Every structure is written in structure tokens, then in C-alpha cells.
Amino acid sequence: MRDQADDILARAQDGDKAAFGSLVGTYQAMVFSAALHFFRNRATAEEIAQDVFFDLFRNVKSIESEAHLAAWLRRNTINRCIDRSRKKSSQLELAASDWDAPGRTDFEPDIFAYERVREQVACLPDEQRAVVILRFQEDLTPSEIAGTLRLPVNTVKSRLHRALGSLRQKMECKKGQPV
Amino acid sequence: MSDDLDQMLKEALARVEAPADLQAKIMARVNRPRWRQQLRPWAALAASLALGFGVWSGYQERQAKRNGEQLVYALQLASEKMSAVDGRLKRSSGTIRIEEMTR
Numbered sequence: 001m002r003d004q005a006d007d008i009l010a011r012a013q014d015g016d017k018a019a020f021g022s023l024v025g026t027y028q029a030m031v032f033s034a035a036l037h038f039f040r041n042r043a044t045a046e047e048i049a050q051d052v053f054f055d056l057f058r059n060v061k062s063i064e065s066e067a068h069l070a071a072w073l074r075r076n077t078i079n080r081c082i083d084r085s086r087k088k089s090s091q092l093e094l095a096a097s098d099w100d101a102p103g104r105t106d107f108e109p110d111i112f113a114y115e116r117v118r119e120q121v122a123c124l125p126d127e128q129r130a131v132v133i134l135r136f137q138e139d140l141t142p143s144e145i146a147g148t149l150r151l152p153v154n155t156v157k158s159r160l161h162r163a164l165g166s167l168r169q170k171m172e173c174k175k176g177q178p179v
Numbered sequence: 180m181s182d183d184l185d186q187m188l189k190e191a192l193a194r195v196e197a198p199a200d201l202q203a204k205i206m207a208r209v210n211r212p213r214w215r216q217q218l219r220p221w222a223a224l225a226a227s228l229a230l231g232f233g234v235w236s237g238y239q240e241r242q243a244k245r246n247g248e249q250l251v252y253a254l255q256l257a258s259e260k261m262s263a264v265d266g267r268l269k270r271s272s273g274t275i276r277i278e279e280m281t282r
Contacts (some may be wrong), residue, residue, distance in 0.1 A: 017209065046201060053205045114191035121192065136188040136245050164181040169182055 005066040005078065024053050027070070030138070031077050032043045037079040037133050040122045048084065050075050071148050074138060078149065085126050118169045128163035131156055133157050 005026075011019035031052050032172045035045035055076060056063075120133055134145045142160060146153040 003198040012255075017206070020209065021202065021206050024205050028205075029194050030199040032201065033192075036195060037192050045211070046198060046204075049197065049201060049210060050205055054208055057209050094268055111276040113187065117191040118186050121188070132188065133192060136185070137194060164184065167188075171184065 008065060009060075009066055009069060012062070013080070020057060023069070024055070026154045028053070031073055033137055034074065034133050035081055037118065037121065037137060038078075038085070039127060040118065048077065048080050051080060073132060074140075074148050075150070078134065082126045082130060090155055114172070117167070120167050122162050124166065128159050128166070131159045132163045132167075135160060151163075 008019050008022050012023055028049060032045050032049045033047035035163065036042060039045060039048075053072060056073065063072060064071075119152075120130060130149070131145055134140045134148060135142075140148065142156045143153050145151075146156045149156070
């Protein structure tokens with residue numbers, strides 16, 4: 001599987017656009033989801049995803065391996081999200097229809113709870129939001145997040161700790177509210 | 180609570196499917212001519228329209244200039260013809276006066 005992935009990468013690096021399209025198909029969900037969870041806005045997430053993959057197209061020859069490619073895409077996506085967030089304040093869109101999770105059958109209570117969680121994540125400071133998305137969407141360890149974002153591992157742990165503390169407190173407050 | 184929150188975050192932040200046409204949009208941009216690749220589709224369209232408008236304006240200007248030149252030429256021709264007619268009229272009116280004088 002790894003050899004096949006590296007082969008596709010090699011062909012993309014040789015200018016094979018169909019191979020590049022295959023890379024897009026493989027990684028677009030990852031990139032789009034990260035941007036969507038960051039901004040909670042589908043149009044913005046699409047724009048970010050397009051820019052990320054176009055950047056990959058121009059720089060594909062610098063990618064060393066399939067593992068490097070995944071890290072490159074994550075870093076590029078997160079950095080673009082943070083840059084864009086700094087340029088303008090993002091407006092949160094609360095369209096529940098954007099959040100259909102494929103395969104779920106037990107709906108009502110979970111959708112509202114997940115929606116609250118996503119809202120709270122989107123309210124985190126950019127740097128904390130980034131590490132939370134990489135930790136829980138991509139299931140990366142703090143060391144892997146540190147490697148991806150080129151940050152000290154203690155910085156990542158600190159941001160994660162503050163983010164989770166903040167989320168926990170907000171979720172507790174929500175739970176304690178009178179009906 | 181920690182485990183509950185972790186699990187909830189994992190499920191709430193799970194990857195979602197990309198829009199069905201995202202890959203096609205990316206490949207369309209990749210396949211565009213180099214000067215249009217940097218632009219988002221709406222910007223590429225605006226640039227193309229502006230370029231087209233510029234070309235059309237230039238054509239209109241050249242055409243107007245040609246029309247103006249043709250009009251000036253036509254007026255010059257008309258003026259020359261009228262001068263020629265005027266000259267003949269003057270010459271013929273002079274002949275008539277001489278004939279009247281000699282009757």
C-alpha cells in the first residue's frame with residue numbers, strides 16, 4: 001500500500017496530472033475537514049482546500065515521501081487557516097445541515113452535543129484550535145503535532161492542556177444551566 | 180469527564196466528506212493556463228472579461244478612427260467637386276453676361 005502511494009507521488013512529481021488528481025482524491029477530506037472545523041464555513045473551507053492543493057501542485061517535487069506529504073498538507077492547511085483568521089474575523093455559520101456525519105444512526109441528542117462541542121472549539125484561540133483539530137480529527141500525538149507544526153512539544157502540550165481545560169469548563173457550564 | 184470529552188471531541192471533529200465537485204475544481208485550476216492558475220475562478224473570469232473588453236475597446240477606437248478618416252476624405256472629395264461645380268457656374272454666368280452685352 002505504501003509502495004503504491006509512493007509510486008503515485010513519484011508519478012505526480014514527474015508531471016502526471018492524473019496521479020496528482022489521485023493524491024487530491026486521497027487527501028481532500030482531511031484538508032477540507034480541518035478547514036471546516038476551523039472556520040465552520042463550507043465556502044471558506046473549500047477555498048482553503050483549493051489553495052492548499054494548488055500550492056501542493058507547485059511544490060510537489062519537494063515532497064520526500066507519502067508520510068511527508070500528509071504532514072505537509074496538515075501544516076499548510078493549519079497555517080492558511082490561522083493566517084486567514086488573523087486577516088479577518090470569521091463569522092460562525094450555524095447551519096446544522098453542514099454537519100451530517102455519515103453512518104450515524106442514533107441522532108438527536110448526539111447532534112446537539114456535537115454541535116455544542118464544535119461551537120466551543122471554533123471559539124478557541126487560533127493556536128489552541130489548531131492543536132485540538134490535529135489531536136482529535138487526525139489522531140496525532142503531541143509529538144506528531146509538534147513535528148507537523150514545527151513547534152516545541154511542550155508548547156503543543158501547553159496549548160492542548162489550556163484548550164481542553166477551557167472546553168471542559170464550558171461544557172460543564174452548559175450542562176449546569178437550568179432547563 | 181476527561182474520557183467523555185475526548186471521545187466527544189473525536190466524534191464531533193471526525194473527518195467529513197469533501198464536496199463532490201472539489202476535486203474537479205482543483206484539477207480545473209491546475210489545468211488552467213499559467214497566468215490564470217493563481218486566480219480564483221471568479222477572478223479569472225473578471226480578468227478575461229477585462230482583457231476582452233480592452234481588446235474590443237481598442238478595436239472600436241481603431242474602427243472609429245478609420246471611419247473618421249473616411250469621413251474627412253469624403254468631405255474633401257465633396258468639397259473639391261463643389262469647387263469644380265462652382266467654378267463652372269461662375270464661368271458660364273460670365274459667358275451669359277458677355278452675350279447679353281453684345282445683343
